[in-house]
Amino acid sequence: MLRFVSEIGVNHLGSEETALRYCKILSKTQTDSISLQIRERAFYDGSALWKNELSEQCYSQCLEVVRGSGKSFGFAVGDLDTAKQYHSLKPDFWKVLSWGLNDISLIKFLVESDKPVFVSTGMSGIEEIVSVAKKFGTKISFIHTQLSVDNEDVNLSAISSMRQATGCHVSFGLHCDNSAVIGLSLAFKPEALFFYVKEKEDFDYPDNSYAILLSKLDLMIGQTNVLAKSLGNGIKTSFTPKTLSDEEQKKLANIKSGDT
Numbered sequence: 001m002l003r004f005v006s007e008i009g010v011n012h013l014g015s016e017e018t019a020l021r022y023c024k025i026l027s028k029t030q031t032d033s034i035s036l037q038i039r040e041r042a043f044y045d046g047s048a049l050w051k052n053e054l055s056e057q058c059y060s061q062c063l064e065v066v067r068g069s070g071k072s073f074g075f076a077v078g079d080l081d082t083a084k085q086y087h088s089l090k091p092d093f094w095k096v097l098s099w100g101l102n103d104i105s106l107i108k109f110l111v112e113s114d115k116p117v118f119v120s121t122g123m124s125g126i127e128e129i130v131s132v133a134k135k136f137g138t139k140i141s142f143i144h145t146q147l148s149v150d151n152e153d154v155n156l157s158a159i160s161s162m163r164q165a166t167g168c169h170v171s172f173g174l175h176c177d178n179s180a181v182i183g184l185s186l187a188f189k190p191e192a193l194f195f196y197v198k199e200k201e202d203f204d205y206p207d208n209s210y211a212i213l214l215s216k217l218d219l220m221i222g223q224t225n226v227l228a229k230s231l232g233n234g235i236k237t238s239f240t241p242k243t244l245s246d247e248e249q250k251k252l253a254n255i256k257s258g259d260t
Contacts, residue, residue: 002228003192004221005171006031006212007076007095010039011198011205014052022199023062025214027069030221033192034066035074035095038082050206060089067092080106087113095194098122098147101132111139118194120173122147126165133166142166143194145173149209154181159188177209179220183227193224 006026012019019036026034036059044053059075066073077083078097083106093116100106101124110117121129122145129142144162146153154176163170169191174182182193196211205211212220 002186002190002225003032004030004224005033005035005074005192005194006217007035007037007194007196007207009035009037009076009196009207010050011196011207011211012036012054013049013205014054015049016054016058018199019054019058019062020065022197022214023065026197026217027066027071029214030218031071033072033074033093034062035076035093036062037076037097038086039077040079040082048206056086056089059086063089063091077106079103080109083109091115093118095143096120098124098145102128104132104135107132107136107140111136116141118143118171118192120145121162122173122175126162129162130165133168138168141169141171141191143171143173144190145175145194147175149175149177151176151178151181156181156185156188159185159190174212175210179210179212182220183224186224186228186231189231 008019008022012022023034038059044051046052063073072092074093074095075086075091076095076097077086078100080103083094094110094113096107096110096117096119098120101119101121107117107119117140119132119140120143132140142162144159146155156172159170159172171192171194172185172188172190173194174196182195185193196207197214197217198205198208198211199214201213
């Protein structure tokens with residue numbers, strides 16, 4: 001079953017109050033899972049709002065809010081020290097940020113937590129991805145994403161080729177500013193859909209142009225679920241059209257005659 005993963009990332013802008021508000025809002029939406037990104041210690045130098053570190057207590061409160069709504073909560077990390085520091089909070093899943101794909105000790109540590117581990121591939125080619133898959137097999141799954149907002153760089157076909165080359169589940173992570181590619185990605189049967197979320201339209205978030213507005217999230221999920229139904233089971237069978245009502249027959253006749 002397709003899962004929707006809403007990534008707050010660092011769009012909370014270093015505010016614990018905002019991070020908790022995101023989690024409370026998301027907990028009332030149709031999303032299945034919610035994640036927060038925790039960067040390496042050197043990242044938090046205060047040079048921008050979103051480069052201010054949240055407290056462990058805040059992460060714990062966010063986790064409790066999300067779990068209390070019946071949804072799963074995860075951390076996105078890119079280094080071993082951060083993973084070790086927050087391992088005791090026992091998130092429901094982990095995401096390895098794209099530059100962590102070749103950090104074997106990090107992935108090994110997360111796999112040993114016995115929680116799902118999603119590895120982002122935004123900075124890696126197929127050779128690196130296959131090499132990691134050979135070490136961990138189906139203990140991990142991958143996220144296909146391209147770190148470009150350009151529609152032409154999305155390369156959705158890589159979802160299928162990565163799955164075939166690794167034997168692992170492959171999800172899709174939206175980094176393109178054309179959110180319509182989420183619906184198109186369904187044709188390649190991703191395990192889950194990862195996408196960043198934001199609270200306001202007119203604000204320059206660190207993850208901005210490809211983030212989904214919280215106010216439009218349920219609409220996007222609803223439309224995507226409708227599109228997913230159109231994929232069917234792949235078995236071609238004979239089809240008997242339904243009986244049309246008088247009104248529907250009239251509309252069809254008008255369309256055929258060009259009188260619309």
